[in-house]
Amino acid sequence: MADLTLTTFDWVPEPPRGFVRDLRIRWALEEAGLPYRVASVPFGDRNADHFAHQPFGQVPWLTDGDLSIFESGAILLHLGGLSAALMPRDSRGRSEAVEWLFAALNSVEMASLPWTMFKFMGTDDGSPAVKFVDDFLTLRLKHIEAVLAQREWLAGSFSVADILMSDVLRVVDRFGGLAAHPASRAYVARATTRPAFAKAHADQMAHFAAADKNREKS
Amino acid sequence: MADLTLTTFDWVPEPPRGFVRDLRIRWALEEAGLPYRVASVPFGDRNADHFAHQPFGQVPWLTDGDLSIFESGAILLHLGGLSAALMPRDSRGRSEAVEWLFAALNSVEMASLPWTMFKFMGTDDGSPAVKFVDDFLTLRLKHIEAVLAQREWLAGSFSVADILMSDVLRVVDRFGGLAAHPASRAYVARATTRPAFAKAHADQMAHFAAADKNREKS
Known part of the structure; x- marks a missing residue:
């Protein structure tokens, strides 16, 4: 217990x-x-x-x-x-949930965290560093958008991977970063309307x- | 098999x-x-x-x-x-290896990846965004330095957490970022001299x- x-x-x-x-x-x-x-x-x-x-x-x-x-x-x-x-019990589903758990952190939040910090601090000044982070996030969002356009949840059924990915994307959405990414916005809405x-x-x-x-x- | x-x-x-x-x-x-x-x-x-x-x-x-x-x-x-x-078999050791695996990616590489990209691209221009990332990495290195000053490997014995953490720190070291962090440098050396x-x-x-x-x- x-x-x-x-x-x-x-x-x-x-x-x-x-x-x-x-x-x-x-x-x-x-x-x-x-x-x-x-x-x-x-x-x-x-x-x-x-x-x-x-x-x-x-x-x-x-x-x-x-x-x-x-x-x-x-x-x-x-x-x-x-x-x-929180996690599928079959080995394939479990493996998918785990890889997407890491992807939310390491492929998306790694780009979105500096991006949101720059937005939050108002250092969104068009400098090369800011532009690099903008481009980094844009590329990652493009790929996750393609995935989310094809599926309701990342690992077959709702899992901890969706908690992490939707929470990461929710912060991007807060600063308007999902405006051109309808599938990602719909996914965040789908996740955050859960009781x-x-x-x-x-x-x-x-x-x-x-x-x-x-x-x-x- | x-x-x-x-x-x-x-x-x-x-x-x-x-x-x-x-x-x-x-x-x-x-x-x-x-x-x-x-x-x-x-x-x-x-x-x-x-x-x-x-x-x-x-x-x-x-x-x-x-x-x-x-x-x-x-x-x-x-x-x-x-x-x-690659992973301790007792539940405490396994849990430690897993949390440090995530920490290497999400608490250290999240700061070091933009930092190394700025170094690599030469956009290390002192702008507020660059300064934020510098400070973010410095803070994370300070904490990991304190941990590595106290232990040989992160989870009791060598594990996948050490592969990830030392590989993340190795990139920082490549750009001179560990100069003031002797325990972290020694850890990278200890890990990378393994056959x-x-x-x-x-x-x-x-x-x-x-x-x-x-x-x-x-």
């Missing part, structure tokens, strides 16, 4: 709310109907215990009994092992809103 | 030679002593069959019987399941050198 605790920050500023990566884990847990607790660590002062669980000082991490796991991809893979709602996403998103927003109230009191 | 074929490009220009990602897979296969064949696809003209195996038109991919797997992380995870030389790395590297270089000779003949 899994004994799951998800750790995220106690508070974050407004802009990343709804996009902090604990959402990916909440979403998977809700899809699977797995019971879990949510714990918090300070956003401001990250201590040695935090780094012992997450060596880059980031969130989330998940504990399952005495196992502590960081990296959203690794956590989703672990949860995939706990529920057929488990809505619950995970609402819970993350409520978690940080509660932190605001505690700050006001103190 | 595994029936393994690794597919890479038939030829690449000089600069990426020794760094094409099939090297990660060759290295793992050599560490495990698993027999494999190497197949080639055109670097120049990437057809529908190529995209059916690798939807982003990249390399490598691996076939194991009728299973075809893309993404170097997913391939290494698959190989980890085939050999204890399996030397064999994999020599085989990749020979593969592309043979392609040069074929081009001269034709």
